[in-house]
Amino acid sequence: MRVTGVRQWIADFGFYNAIYLRIETDEGVVGEAEVAMRRRTRSVSALIEELSEYLIGRDPTRIEQHAERMYRDAFLGGTLLTIGISALDQALWDLNGRALGVPVHRLLGGKFRDRVPVYTHAKAGGSPEAMAAEVKDRVDRGFKAVKTTLPGFYEKVTSVRHDRPALIPARQTETELLPTWTFEVIAEYFAATREAVGPDIHLMLDCHGRLNVANAIRLCEALEPYNLTFIEEPVPADRVDWMLEVSRRTSTPIAAGERWGNHFGSAPFIGAHSVAVVQPDVGICGGITAARKIATCAEVHGLSIAFHNPFGPLQSAATWQLAATLPNLLISESMLTPSQLEYWDRYTEDPPRVQDGEWVVTDAPGLGPRLRVEEIVKHPFKPELDQGGTR
Secondary structure (H helix, E strand, O other), X not given: OOEEEEEEEEEEXXXXXXXXXXXXXXXXXXXXXXXXXXXXXXXXXXXXXXXXXXXXXXXXXXXXXXXXXXXXXXXXXXXXXXXXXXXXXXXXXXXXXXXXXXXXXHHOOOOOOOEEEEEEEEOOOOOHHHHHHHHHHHHHOOOOEEEXXXXXXXXXXXXOOXXXXXXXXXXXXXXXXXXXXXXXXXXXXXXXXXXXXXXXXXXXXXOOOOOOHHHHHHHXXXXXXXXXXXXXXXXXXXXXXXXXXXXXXXXXXXXXXXXXXHHHHHHHHHHOXXXXXXXXXXXXXOHHHXXXXXXXXXXXXXXXXXXXXXXXXXXXXXXXXXXOOOOOEEEEEXXXXXXXXXXXXXXXXXXXXEEOOEEEOOOOOEOOOEEOHHHHOOOOOOOOOOOOOOO
């Protein structure tokens, strides 16, 4: 069997664009995949096209060899490169599963678990009551774990104790001055949310690297009473020493890893135990091949895996196929919000289904879902919203 071509399509996915691709072979077996990188869609698409030239005429069963050569032969690394590799790597795993008539998790060693726990998203909103209502909505839909954004940093804040709206600029750096009441107000959001959903729901917070070390420690201290499952990227994700200092100053687990480009990028953070929760992204780090290596490295150091995955049905399927095989899985992210679900059924047949906050592992060949190309081409690329809310 030899690769004869790689086709790709860009589809509007609401607030971002998804790239779908299909690897074709001379035996008629195909493999499909999905990746996305907001505001860099066309760059990633061009990279996939260039990387695809390497695969033409080659044996698609040599996944490890292809992952190695695409990375090392590029000379320049980083996540922009590994996103392109991720797309092709996922499609190769799908192709091999289809060729053998088995699910990808069988190729990875088989199921360690029959169900993969997942969490979903909720907006912080403009008040503690608004955030509590958003999270409660997700719980009412069956989720047992919910992550929110950092209150005040993305939306207008109206505190129950401070009768004054304030807006922290969307592009404020971690070293700039914050309002004096920032951490007190953020705590009020989580106090209201914890009261609304009770003690058994897992709550998580994504900071997107918006704080410096001192303020990250203050945030962790303010949120200690609300028993968060983890706080994600409290400081910029580039610095092992900053992440380590925050981790040492709080009992709340610190999470990071979505911006790592393969297992080499993860090694300094894992080796230093700068995080308690490791968050590789199958669509960013180099695909299933690289994410599996990151997971094994984390296991050796006693760290949990909580996959980053705020994307669509095929990437979710790839993520959860791998997640099903891991002994050190904590949970996986999902973007199964009401506004995103319509795209799952539009662009794929048999998309993954989550019930009561879990994906039940299936035995469908490959990754499972199949692309609906006839629908994808009806919804082409659209300019993406920036952080200011304009296209």
